Amino acid sequence: MTRFTMVARRTLTKPELLPSAVADLLREQVVTGTLAPGQRLVEASLADEMDVSRGTVRDALKELEDEGLLENIPRRGTYVVDLGPADIREVYDLRAAIEMRAVRLVVERSPRGAPQVQLRQIIERIEKAVAAGDGRRAQELDMAFHGELYRLSGSRRLEEAFRRLLPVMRLVNRSRHQLFPTLADVPREHLPLVEAIESGSLADAGEAIDHHLANARDLLIEHFDALRALQQAQTTGRGGGAR
Numbered sequence: 083m084t085r086f087t088m089v090a091r092r093t094l095t096k097p098e099l100l101p102s103a104v105a106d107l108l109r110e111q112v113v114t115g116t117l118a119p120g121q122r123l124v125e126a127s128l129a130d131e132m133d134v135s136r137g138t139v140r141d142a143l144k145e146l147e148d149e150g151l152l153e154n155i156p157r158r159g160t161y162v163v164d165l166g167p168a169d170i171r172e173v174y175d176l177r178a179a180i181e182m183r184a185v186r187l188v189v190e191r192s193p194r195g196a197p198q199v200q201l202r203q204i205i206e207r208i209e210k211a212v213a214a215g216d217g218r219r220a221q222e223l224d225m226a227f228h229g230e231l232y233r234l235s236g237s238r239r240l241e242e243a244f245r246r247l248l249p250v251m252r253l254v255n256r257s258r259h260q261l262f263p264t265l266a267d268v269p270r271e272h273l274p275l276v277e278a279i280e281s282g283s284l285a286d287a288g289e290a291i292d293h294h295l296a297n298a299r300d301l302l303i304e305h306f307d308a309l310r311a312l313q314q315a316q317t318t319g320r321g322g323g324a325r
Contacts, residue, residue: 101138101139101145102145104134104138104139104142105145107132108123108128109146112146112151112152112162112249113252114256119162119163120161120162121161122161123143123159124159125160143160146249149249150163151163151249151250165253166306167307169254170303173250173254174254174296174298174302177247177251180240180243180247181231181232181244181295182291182292183240184231184240185231185275185279185287185290186284186287187235187236187240188231188234188235188279189283189284189287190284191235191236192280194281194282195281196280198234198279198280201227201230201231201234201279202276204226204230205276208220208223208224208227208268209269212268212269220269221268224255224268225248225252229244232244255302271297271298272294274290274293274294275290275294277290
């Protein structure tokens with residue numbers, strides 16, 4: 083029977099015997115890479131490992147499938163998604179569509195020239211994480227920054243759309259903090275957007291968020307292509323050695 087190493091190895095207590103609790107544990111394993119891209123998830127094995135019913139696991143897997151973290155292949159099983167450049171582009175295209183609207187609403191709702199205190203405070207927290215060399219924390223705060231944009235937009239539906247997209251965004255962005263030439267670039271990527279919002283210019287704010295997201299998308303795709311090329315070279319090298 084296949085065994086799985088859990089991020090937080092523990093038996094769920096009675097109040098937690100819910101698909102959402104199982105989904106939370108599995109989601110964290112997917113987005114952190116503990117469950118690798120392309121890995122098959124066996125319902126019976128997971129139920130035994132986590133000491134829950136197969137029905138509970140089945141519902142949890144369906145939740146993660148709906149979020150885009152898993153894919154169910156007929157007659158083969160359920161697998162962790164293995165995202166490629168096209169997936170990254172689609173995620174960022176969707177994100178750009180809703181985030182540009184959120185930024186526009188923030189500008190429209192804010193007095194021209196008024197400082198965006200909450201956004202600047204998050205940037206300061208990112209800077210502290212960068213100073214401590216904590217790239218993962220900086221990435222978490224990056225997502226918090228964008229979540230605050232949606233909150234400031236005042237649109238409950240836009241904020242909900244962001245929350246639904248968040249798990250796959252975390253998966254796509256898992257190694258993003260490693261892609262900047264220096265960690266100091268992380269807060270610098272956000273400051274022009276805040277300044278554009280504070281200026282009250284819809285055009286400047288739209289251009290800033292478009293540049294911010296396009297830069298992140300291109301970095302990720304470049305990183306993905308480099309990794310795939312390295313993996314192919316290693317595979318070819320091993321094959322050549324065998325001959």
